[in-house]
Amino acid sequence: MNARSHVFELSVEGRQIEEVVSTLFHSLLLHRSVGKFNYQHEGSYSVGTLGFVDEDCDFIDFTYVRVASELLSSNVKREVLTFRDALQQSASQEESGQISLEFFQKKRARWPFQPECIPWEVWTVKLDVITLSNEHERQICRERVGEMLSEKVLYIADIMNRHEYIPKTPNQSEVDLIFDTSYNDVQPYLHRITHQINGPSSSSVSTTMRKFIKDTLAL
Amino acid sequence: MTAKSFAQDKKDFEKFTRFFVYKSIQIIVQSRLGEKIRTKSKPFASGADWFDIGITDNNEVYTEAKKVVSNQPSTLAQNICLEISLRTAEGDTMMLELWCINLDTNQCDINAQVYRTYYNRMSIALKSLLNVSRVTPSYKLSRRQGSSEYIICYRIYTGEPHLYILGDGYQKSKVGAVPTAFGTITINVAYRTKLLISPQNTTKEMAFELKDDHFKQDNSPGRPTTPKPCSYGYRRPSTSDSDTTGQSEESCTTMFSTSPLDVPKVTGKPAPHHQSQPIKINVQHSSPVIERLPEFKTQSAPEKSPYKDCHRVGAFVQHFSENKLNESDDVPFLSLLQTKPDGQDKTNGVKLEASKGTNSTKTESSRETTESALSESKTSTSSQHSVQDDFVMVELKTPFAGVDGNSDLGKFYRECQSAPALTMCDEEQTIPETLEKLTSQIDKFETNMQDFDEFISELNIDGDSLPSEPRRSKLVDT
Numbered sequence: 001m002n003a004r005s006h007v008f009e010l011s012v013e014g015r016q017i018e019e020v021v022s023t024l025f026h027s028l029l030l031h032r033s034v035g036k037f038n039y040q041h042e043g044s045y046s047v048g049t050l051g052f053v054d055e056d057c058d059f060i061d062f063t064y065v066r067v068a069s070e071l072l073s074s075n076v077k078r079e080v081l082t083f084r085d086a087l088q089q090s091a092s093q094e095e096s097g098q099i100s101l102e103f104f105q106k107k108r109a110r111w112p113f114q115p116e117c118i119p120w121e122v123w124t125v126k127l128d129v130i131t132l133s134n135e136h137e138r139q140i141c142r143e144r145v146g147e148m149l150s151e152k153v154l155y156i157a158d159i160m161n162r163h164e165y166i167p168k169t170p171n172q173s174e175v176d177l178i179f180d181t182s183y184n185d186v187q188p189y190l191h192r193i194t195h196q197i198n199g200p201s202s203s204s205v206s207t208t209m210r211k212f213i214k215d216t217l218a219l
Numbered sequence: 220m221t222a223k224s225f226a227q228d229k230k231d232f233e234k235f236t237r238f239f240v241y242k243s244i245q246i247i248v249q250s251r252l253g254e255k256i257r258t259k260s261k262p263f264a265s266g267a268d269w270f271d272i273g274i275t276d277n278n279e280v281y282t283e284a285k286k287v288v289s290n291q292p293s294t295l296a297q298n299i300c301l302e303i304s305l306r307t308a309e310g311d312t313m314m315l316e317l318w319c320i321n322l323d324t325n326q327c328d329i330n331a332q333v334y335r336t337y338y339n340r341m342s343i344a345l346k347s348l349l350n351v352s353r354v355t356p357s358y359k360l361s362r363r364q365g366s367s368e369y370i371i372c373y374r375i376y377t378g379e380p381h382l383y384i385l386g387d388g389y390q391k392s393k394v395g396a397v398p399t400a401f402g403t404i405t406i407n408v409a410y411r412t413k414l415l416i417s418p419q420n421t422t423k424e425m426a427f428e429l430k431d432d433h434f435k436q437d438n439s440p441g442r443p444t445t446p447k448p449c450s451y452g453y454r455r456p457s458t459s460d461s462d463t464t465g466q467s468e469e470s471c472t473t474m475f476s477t478s479p480l481d482v483p484k485v486t487g488k489p490a491p492h493h494q495s496q497p498i499k500i501n502v503q504h505s506s507p508v509i510e511r512l513p514e515f516k517t518q519s520a521p522e523k524s525p526y527k528d529c530h531r532v533g534a535f536v537q538h539f540s541e542n543k544l545n546e547s548d549d550v551p552f553l554s555l556l557q558t559k560p561d562g563q564d565k566t567n568g569v570k571l572e573a574s575k576g577t578n579s580t581k582t583e584s585s586r587e588t589t590e591s592a593l594s595e596s597k598t599s600t601s602s603q604h605s606v607q608d609d610f611v612m613v614e615l616k617t618p619f620a621g622v623d624g625n626s627d628l629g630k631f632y633r634e635c636q637s638a639p640a641l642t643m644c645d646e647e648q649t650i651p652e653t654l655e656k657l658t659s660q661i662d663k664f665e666t667n668m669q670d671f672d673e674f675i676s677e678l679n680i681d682g683d684s685l686p687s688e689p690r691r692s693k694l695v696d697t
Binding site for chain 2: 047051169
């Protein structure tokens with residue numbers, strides 16, 4: 001099955017990395033989370049309520065909405081911070097990197113194999129990290145990144161409202177194959193966050209081949 | 220699909236649509252309150268948590284939305300528009316954005332199962348609305364609002380959105396779409412991009428509406444829906460999650476079956492604005508919003524409601540009842556037209572005296588009959604009469620009234636309303652003729668110059684003598 005793939009490309013300052021990625025991923029997760037399912041008996045279930053929280057950014061003129069779940073929020077934050085640190089620790093001044101939020105569903109395999117993961121939607125954020133010399137440039141960048149995030153959020157809304165394929169609501173026995181049921185309060189679709197750091201000369205053949213093989217194996 | 224199940228589906232759709240509209244309005248208005256919002260996720264939903272999203276209902280906003288929706292034969296028979304505007308402390312208003320929810324019945328997704336599919340799609344559209352409501356420029360403005368500088372207001376109405384109010388270069392975006400078997404519901408937003416306040420893009424309140432009412436009665440937003448401050452009502456106790464005021468009989472259902480869903484199909488892109496069938500809005504029933512911030516009252520353009528609210532009575536002005544205000548609404552300065560000439564008063568004087576004898580004992584009842592009679596003949600008492608003299612008009616011998624009083628009176632109004640033609644316009648003159656006339660006039664004036672000079676010098680003498688009098692009296696006072 002082909003997964004839908006969307007890519008965002010932005011140029012940001014180092015300190016904006018976390019907020020840019022959090023804005024986009026939380027906007028996506030809000031759409032791709034539902035209230036907690038409570039199965040009454042086989043074939044029927046009730047759905048809990050999804051709360052939401054407004055989050056102001058410190059380094060961008062922007063406010064985004066996230067799902068009200070501390071655990072989900074901290075899980076996303078952990079991944080994003082790892083990505084940010086990896087990106088900033090790079091020796092070069094002009095680093096770039098990408099982080100992906102991938103939604104997938106599982107398919108049970110025969111024993112003793114692990115269930116197969118089939119991605120159905122992948123969102124990738126490619127970031128170029130820029131260094132600014134003065135406060136005036138920072139202010140301009142702060143506003144510009146805010147405007148770009150607005151465009152991206154509108155794009156996300158547009159895609160989400162096309163109502164393309166999302167996995168069917170499963171029976172109780174199969175709910176773990178579609179949703180991440182590890183949260184007590186909310187129930188996002190199964191997802192994972194992966195990242196990759198590229199130096200300035202990232203497009204070498206070996207890197208591309210390595211990535212290609214790695215991605216193939218991951219599927 | 221059997222007729223019965225179709226009817227049931229239609230009923231469900233209508234119910235979902237209604238609550239979808241209510242929740243959409245709540246999301247937008249609450250996002251303009253100027254504060255961050257946080258609601259809790261709950262494993263078990265309460266009856267008020269429609270579409271599986273914890274949106275706390277604000278009672279005032281709910282009432283406003285309900286008033287507008289209940290005036291329609293079905294929830295989205297006409298577009299539902301929500302205006303967000305900025306009002307400065309000086310009373311200037313600038314429209315910031317316009318949210319529009321509409322139903323395009325030409326774009327149907329016949330494969331969409333009713334109930335769970337609609338419900339899920341509406342839920343996703345509302346999540347998009349949550350996201351998008353934070354990215355438009357007016358969100359940042361709303362976060363910085365304060366009563367000393369400006370406030371953000373909202374207004375809900377039905378009909379076509381008035382996009383021209385947003386100025387040049389406004390942006391439009393599609394926020395959400397819900398394709399169903401009965402049509403596609405879409406939420407669109409158009410927002411102003413030029414946010415500088417200047418005399419060109421600000422309006423004194425109501426200026427547009429008077430114009431709209433004049434040209435297009437049916438689709439006008441209706442005068443009574445004055446913009447309400449977003450934050451005004453929110454500081455009052457709002458409904459909590461468990462409070463389902465006004466919705467108790469229709470709390471949401473959170474039980475679903477796990478029967479496999481159809482794979483959702485993407486319908487074609489819906490048209491940005493649906494041309495709804497022209498169904499007449501009952502303007503009188505649309506919500507008259509009376510609550511206003513007191514500091515802005517005097518700044519607004521002349522309109523009946525502010526005066527009604529203020530209950531200010533000017534010196535020498537007769538106290539008008541609300542009914543009379545409504546009746547005299549369409550004739551400007553009616554009271555001036557009805558001022559009777561002295562002679563007419565004298566002729567009625569005899570009757571007035573006679574009627575005083577009989578009617579003076581009657582109090583309220585006679586006044587009521589007077590007023591009802593007045594309303595029929597479309598007259599009201601002169602502003603020069605005191606309240607006690609109201610019954611003068613019982614006679615209904617209106618000035619200049621002939622045998623057929625109504626038609627004569629109408630003619631009289633028309634004559635008074637339209638300015639009489641100038642006599643100089645009667646005779647058509649060519650430019651040379653006019654110029655010639657002017658030269659002759661100037662010559663005439665030049666010959667009479669001596670007389671004019673004398674006249675002015677006389678005036679000067681008078682003028683010199685006049686100021687001396689108050690000075691003298693001042694001396695006396697001290």
